[in-house]
Amino acid sequence: MNLFAIAFRNIVQRGFASILTTTSMALGVALVVMVLSIGWLVTESFDRNSNVGYNLIVGSKGGALQLALNTVFYLSKPIETIPYDEYLELIPGKEGRKNEIERIGGRVEDPERAGIFSAYTADGGFAIPICMGDYYGPFRVVGTTSEFFDKLRHGRAGDQEYKFASGRNFEDCSKENGFFEAVLGSQAAKTMNKKVGDILQTTHGDPDGTGHGEEFKIVGILEPTGTPNDRAAFINIEGFYLLENHARVAPDLFRPDEKKVQVDRKSGLDQPARLPLEKRDVSAVLVKTSQGIYAINMTWSINKRNTQAVSPIEEIGKLLQVFVTPFRNVLLILTVLVCVVSAVSILVSIYNSMNERKRDIAVMRALGARRDVILYIVLIESLMIAFGGGILGWLLGHTVGVVGSGYIEENTGLQVGMFNTISIQELVVIPGLIVLAVLAGIIPAIAAYRTDVSRNLAS
């Protein structure tokens, strides 16, 4: 018989105690796996949203974090708006601002000039307006342009395009639905049980607010992205402006309408009228500069105006530092404690069995087993319990993740499979836990090593 067979026999002989110890180890490891998986979920959620596909958010003066929370995560109270004129300054290219003015029409200052920041966003950059304030059920409604899905990217590397599980992107003004088309995020569609062709009506101000009368036709459902966009409803910004109470009523103090000139629409004359420029506000503008370095100058210049520019990555990073890092540290401490408890349970179990086993150890010694061989047998026992319990716990921990994957996906947008939550930490902590448990076997192994053969044979 080899030493592994002898150790296995000893484990089997202790029967119920061995099962309890292995179960304790398995539960400990499962708990560690679950704790690490939660850490993964939190980090992954933040990491995915760090690569939002744009490097600046331009919005109203105020809290930078609130602007980022509102724009990236659709969290926090709706923010103050900025005039549409600010968006015009950001449109890429020399002709960008002029073309947009002529496409919409209305009163505006100096309609012929290029946007102040158009050079920063030309050649590969973009500026996408978003308007918020409405809800669709519990989900935020985002009024935006079709560029939102054409130009933004998502995923850890920020290189994945938005894809439609069904339907298509909304059009600026479609023949069938005019300005009233909508796209739903995957979770929003699932929760609201909507499909392409269904009707969507928004409520004003909060989920329980009064409903707008206008109906938007759902023309597309997004594939899951693991971003907050899964839990949002997107409507054409032109339709958004035509909803009741969405036109600006307060005068623009910085650019009084009297000082602006009227520009008539020069394109789309066969289309319904749009809300004129002087009545438009936006919640924020998502900006990608053509060169990353431009963002610094641009931020500096914008912040001197009556708006502010914030870096989403920077703000998310701050949030990570303030909330997520301490949370992860607590989880890590919890993990270490679980590891220690599991190791101690193995120590106690094997150590308690030592008294009953002294005679067996003495017999093996009398048969010629050296002290170190006895030590190895006990260590192999703890290795087997630790390894067996470890593997069981590892599988159990991940199985719990799979069982709860529906709930997790619903709430975070992240898809949890059997092994896709495995992190570097897990690859270190789980083997570390097994090593710790084996080390816990050293104390009873030493007790076995020291067993007095003659006395225990005689007894």
Place this chain on the structure above:
Amino acid sequence: MLRIENLKKSYRLPEGGDIPILDIPSFQIGAGEQVVLIGESGGGKTTLLHAIAGILSINSGSIHLDGIETTRLSEQGRDRVRAAKLGYVFQTFNLLSGFTALENVRLGMTFGSGKHDLNRAKDLLNRVGLGERMNYKPSALSVGQQQRVAVARALANRPKLLLADEPTANIDPTNQQMIIDLIRTCCSDENIALLMVTHSMQVAGQFPRVNRLEEVNHVAKATSKPVGV
């Protein structure tokens, strides 16, 4: 095969002072010789066997086993000699309860040569009449059957010397003779020297050489009483 010279062993008392257990000027057993050592309980018989087996260190003197002076060896060295050259049959059998009869016999090989000769283990169990019960655990065997497994285990490693410590003390009279015959026959067949200690004159009477403990051990001589049958 076995040569003991000037062996002394004493235990230290908790309150101080030493209590002598063994004082053996000379004792020898030849290769294949079968010797019985008879003496009353508490006379140091088990202590002597433990000293020969190297599981108990002695105060002075020497023990030579198959040409090796084991008393000069380290503990590991004595372990190796014990595993390779000694078989041990205990009064209380000392089978490991979690192991089957076959596994108990194989355990006797594990710590010796390292050769796991499964066929020899099975042959031995067949020889002791337990071929049909190889996979039984000790709790499923009778007392006599358990001691037969212990005998098979002691012989598993082809020892040069078999030490038997009152092997029939816990066995009913029917099985006693069977065990004695089994041990003696097996030792004869494989030319294994046998040193059996007992307090039974009936057992001792069957051996060609009988030594009274007090003749061998001077400490026992000083405290000896007549030996009963």
